[in-house]
Amino acid sequence: LTSYGLVIMIVSILQKHFPHGIPADKRVLGTAFVLFLREFAQFGVAQRGVWIYTAEHSTDVERAAAAEECCRVIADMERTVKSPLYILDPLDRRNNIGRTCFGVHQVIQAFAEALEAIQLSPVRPDADNPGGPPSTWSTLGSVFLTGHHRHVVTLVTQVWCPRENPVPSKPTITVDQWAASAKSVLETL
DSSP, X not given: OOHHHHHHHHHHHHHHHOTTOOOSOTHHHHHHHHHHHHHHSSOOHHHHOBOXXXXXXXXXXXXXXXXXXXXXXXXXXXXXXXXXXXXXXXXXXXXXXXXXXXXXXXXXXXXXXXXXHHHXXXXXXXXXXXXXXXXXXXXXXXXXXXXXXXXXXXXXXXXXXXXXXXXXXXXXXXXXHHHXXXXXXXXXX
């Protein structure tokens, strides 16, 4: 799944649920994230496809016509070449960005795990201690505890951040052992 395809998926959710623009309320971001996960955590999207509206689709009638055209394009694509995912390029509706997507089921699984982590997380974990210090727990933090994310972080750390990996601890020696070792080194000089 390319970043361009992911951006189109995000924009499609924002256009679907906030057709008149995104409110300035900070809570909308969390709501939009959950809506995105709900939409893409189970995959009927592969059958119906993903597309976004452009500036030329400003009225409901124009959007309905664009949606009908996109469904026709996807149906034509399905007849000719099967694709794991249908994400239509807004610059060229005949270009399926999802055609080269591999591992789409793992992506869906990661979305499902993230959604489940959010749904299982408490609303306010520090509600039992209203006068105490704030908790370091967060709903978004619970999403990043999913197995796939841990695997990716571990892999990236091993490949790209070798100095940040924990250095295996050397066996500890006593002061007497160190002194004896230092004395033998000095005697050889």
